[in-house]
Amino acid sequence: MNMAEKILARASGRRAVEPGEIVVADVDRLLMHDLSGYLTGQVYDREVNRPVRYPERVVMVFDHHFSPPTEQQAVVLETNRAWARRHGINLLDCGSGNLHHAAVRGGFIQPGMIVVGSDSHTPVHGALGALGVALGNDSHAGTVLPYGKAWFKVPRTVRIEVSGTPRPGVSARDVALWLVAKIGEGELNYAALEFAGPYVKELAFWDRWLFPLLCVDLGAKCAYVEPDEVTEAFVRTLPGGSVDRLERSDGQEAESVLRFDVGDLEPQVACPPTVGDVRPVAGLAGHPVQWAELGGHGGGRLEDIAAAARVLDGRRVHPRVRFNIVPSSREVFAEAVRAGLVLALHQAGATWFPPSTGSNQAYNMGALAPGEAMISTHARNFPGRNGSPEAEMYLASAATVAASAVAGTITDPREVAA
Amino acid sequence: MIFEGRCWTFGDNIPTDRLVKSRYVFEPMSEIVRHVLEDLNPDFPLQVQPGDIVVAGRHFGQSSGRAIAVKALKATGIGCVVAETFARTFYRNCFEVGLPALEVPGIGDLVSDGDRLRADLTTGAVENLTAGGRAAGQGADPFLVDMLEAGGLIRLAAARPDIFA
Numbered sequence: 001m002n003m004a005e006k007i008l009a010r011a012s013g014r015r016a017v018e019p020g021e022i023v024v025a026d027v028d029r030l031l032m033h034d035l036s037g038y039l040t041g042q043v044y045d046r047e048v049n050r051p052v053r054y055p056e057r058v059v060m061v062f063d064h065h066f067s068p069p070t071e072q073q074a075v076v077l078e079t080n081r082a083w084a085r086r087h088g089i090n091l092l093d094c095g096s097g098n099l100h101h102a103a104v105r106g107g108f109i110q111p112g113m114i115v116v117g118s119d120s121h122t123p124v125h126g127a128l129g130a131l132g133v134a135l136g137n138d139s140h141a142g143t144v145l146p147y148g149k150a151w152f153k154v155p156r157t158v159r160i161e162v163s164g165t166p167r168p169g170v171s172a173r174d175v176a177l178w179l180v181a182k183i184g185e186g187e188l189n190y191a192a193l194e195f196a197g198p199y200v201k202e203l204a205f206w207d208r209w210l211f212p213l214l215c216v217d218l219g220a221k222c223a224y225v226e227p228d229e230v231t232e233a234f235v236r237t238l239p240g241g242s243v244d245r246l247e248r249s250d251g252q253e254a255e256s257v258l259r260f261d262v263g264d265l266e267p268q269v270a271c272p273p274t275v276g277d278v279r280p281v282a283g284l285a286g287h288p289v290q291w292a293e294l295g296g297h298g299g300g301r302l303e304d305i306a307a308a309a310r311v312l313d314g315r316r317v318h319p320r321v322r323f324n325i326v327p328s329s330r331e332v333f334a335e336a337v338r339a340g341l342v343l344a345l346h347q348a349g350a351t352w353f354p355p356s357t358g359s360n361q362a363y364n365m366g367a368l369a370p371g372e373a374m375i376s377t378h379a380r381n382f383p384g385r386n387g388s389p390e391a392e393m394y395l396a397s398a399a400t401v402a403a404s405a406v407a408g409t410i411t412d413p414r415e416v417a418a
Numbered sequence: 419m420i421f422e423g424r425c426w427t428f429g430d431n432i433p434t435d436r437l438v439k440s441r442y443v444f445e446p447m448s449e450i451v452r453h454v455l456e457d458l459n460p461d462f463p464l465q466v467q468p469g470d471i472v473v474a475g476r477h478f479g480q481s482s483g484r485a486i487a488v489k490a491l492k493a494t495g496i497g498c499v500v501a502e503t504f505a506r507t508f509y510r511n512c513f514e515v516g517l518p519a520l521e522v523p524g525i526g527d528l529v530s531d532g533d534r535l536r537a538d539l540t541t542g543a544v545e546n547l548t549a550g551g552r553a554a555g556q557g558a559d560p561f562l563v564d565m566l567e568a569g570g571l572i573r574l575a576a577a578r579p580d581i582f583a
Contacts, residue, residue, distance in 0.1 A: 022561050024581060035443060039486055047572050072444060120483045120507060136485035136511035142572035147582040151561070185431050186477030190506050219477055221506055274431050361440040380481060382433045385440065389457055 002157045002249040003224055004192040007131040011114050019156040028113035030144050033099045034062040036118030036137065038076050041083040043141040053148045058089035059108050061099040064363040066356040097329030097355035100124050100297055105329045107238045111227055112245030116150055121297045121379060126212035126224030127205065129231055129246050133222050155221045158188055159254035161197035164263035169414040172207035173298065173377065173397040176214050177268040181278035182260065186219040193223035194254060199262055200225060205234040206301050213298050213379065217275045267412055270395035273383050281400055284410040291374035292405035294398055295326030295358025299377025302335050304398035309341045311402035311416055317349030318408035325350050326358035362386040375404045419518060419539040421497040423469040426462055427531040428455065432474060433481030434508065438490045451493040468495035471535050475501065475526050479508025485515055492517040500525050500537055500544065513562040514571035522555030
């Protein structure tokens with residue numbers, strides 16, 4: 001069996017499982033953010049109204065709000081706090097960081113776990129060798145909270161092998177964006193993706209993170225990077241980090257294997273209206289942007305902040321651009337402080353925001369006026385997601401975001417950094 | 419389970435964000451339902467009738483897995499939703515909240531907006547009653563049909579303690 005099948009078999013008390021089977025499995029962790037937690041809590045109180053079976057397995061992170069801008073949103077957060085206290089679940093309040101980063105840094109994710117959540121990027125925890133699957137509010141309210149279980153259809157496995165050495169200035173995010181376009185949105189519906197190959201193997205943990213993250217755009221159920229010594233070393237840095245339940249595939253053939261070489265890749269930009277509309281940065285050069293942001297599920301990593309600082313070394317943010325920097329966790333902010341990156345980027349004209357998920361859906365920042373454009377490290381760019389449907393959102397690497405913030409137009413980072 | 423109704427057609431890769439925009443998430447359902455898919459067809463939330471059928475392209479309901487997008491679509495009174503393919507969280511949520519969903523490759527070529535469609539959820543067969551023509555999709559898994567018949571996942575879990583308790 002592969003890793004996903006082994007984890008599902010163990011959690012459902014079976015010796016083996018087959019793709020296509022529906023199983024009921026024990027859930028190790030439920031992750032909710034301030035929006036999904038609120039909606040799930042409403043359904044739970046109204047339609048289920050039982051004690052939470054394993055409150056210690058449930059984590060709520062307020063990441064869409066670092067601070068509520070309206071009374072209605074303040075009431076939502078207060079309702080969530082009361083719900084969390086009443087049921088005794090873990091609560092990480094405003095300022096903790098992005099849901100997934102805060103959960104990992106807090107030691108809530110371990111290899112071999114089944115991690116579920118309403119957030120569609122929950123599969124990102126495959127970076128640690130966990131089985132992360134996005135479910136809906138009714139699964140959480142109906143079976144995870146009252147019984148600690150959920151139903152799963154066992155997915156087929158598709159292996160994605162990436163090889164080649166990218167040119168200087170081309171980052172793991174460029175590779176990830178490019179893969180979405182090469183494979184196609186929704187093309188791997190319901191599959192489990194196994195990321196492998198020499199390129200992936202050479203990546204450090206936080207660059208590997210970007211690959212399971214993209215699986216939702218391909219339509220996949222879950223994704224993972226085959227756990228190895230990089231995974232194990234990272235897990236040991238976490239509070240309570242343990243590799244005791246780590247599973248590996250037996251090496252049996254996946255249903256299909258897709259192979260890619262990244263040796264000729266250029267920096268990439270995802271254009272509106274969807275994440276799959278990806279083009280080389282050269283084709284967009286000169287397009288004006290008024291906003292630039294590091295943040296979101298995949299952004300706001302120390303790697304992103306350091307890349308921006310390299311681009312901005314000796315330069316300033318363009319006077320017509322606002323450059324937001326949103327650390328993905330409190331730990332990342334502390335690391336950026338210690339490395340001197342906070343002062344350097346502040347003096348270059350960037351603005352620091354509290355650890356959170358930043359402008360994701362504009363709940364407390366990041367609304368755009370008609371005609372404005374933002375380039376960011378976020379995971380989504382659908383029209384209307386951040387304010388006006390006539391605003392544009394472009395997704396790119398931290399270096400491309402920073403280079404564009406300097407130039408005031410979408411810019412190849414290799415032109416600025418040269 | 420057989421459904422018959424007037425079709426409202428939509429395109430590929432439509433995210434849940436466009437079914438229910440972020441700004442309406444905390445509003446009451448009576449307000450949310452007045453804005454479902456309004457950016458893509460302003461007539462839809464105002465003119466949709468009970469029993470109508472939403473027909474979409476590939477990867478329908480991608481992006482956020484929030485069930486409220488499905489609940490809002492169900493609250494319009496439609497009988498079922500048919501698509502070339504669904505985003506998996508959307509498909510899952512459909513059955514969990516009690517909205518029948520059917521995947522039919524080629525449905526986009528089979529129907530035009532306003533046609534009447536007949537769809538059999540159990541066998542996956544669909545027929546265009548206006549223009550003629552048939553297509554075959556995949557019938558829903560029996561576990562999911564049980565879920566629909568129970569009135570959704572929460573009711574199934576309450577009625578069948580042997581499954582989850």
